Amino acid sequence: QKEVEQDPGPLSVPEGAIVSLNCTYSNSAFQYFMWYRQYSRKGPELLMYTYSSGNKEDGRFTAQVDKSSKYISLFIRDSQPSDSATYLCAMKPQGAQKLVFGQGTRLTINP
């Protein structure tokens, strides 16, 4: 079993829809949680960062961490075609230097 599980998709939704992307994990020591967005043929860019549990909002994006369920989510409101990309979750324990990545979910927003 992988430490971090992420459905690779692909996921296709109409423009304006609310998108929910999720990861589950098995290591209860994970404390730092990140979401990266990767456009085709580009490097991943850091989109959201959360420490421990709770929610964090940035514009149309909300990151949610539920440590009791070992489950993290990224919500995209009012989705746009420009949100079409692969979204990778990443996480690590306190003190660790290396991130553990999910496989990435490929998302397409249809106009």
Added chain:
Amino acid sequence: DVKVTQSSRYLVKRTGEKVFLECVQDMDHENMFWYRQDPGLGLRLIYFSYDVKMKEKGDIPEGYSVSREKKERFSLILESASTNQTSMYLCASSLKGGSARAFFGQGTRLTVV
């Protein structure tokens, strides 16, 4: 903003060639990483460096070596390129400790023919 720069966007090399991929970061980060990314396999860590001249093997180090002579520069070396090393290579850097958010370069698409 952190900038991580990889020397090439696209490379085509022949089987058996020695290949150098270069990465430079401008934010004085202690940690630097090399990953490869393949469809269906996600990001896989090749090597990690936490200081100058210090390195640690990742999940798939076979066929690769690295060099870090200066803090800002981390090189990935394919000693004898093979077709199964055709991939997207991504360099990243992060501060040591705490949040250790990683920042990535734009990637190098390497094709070995």
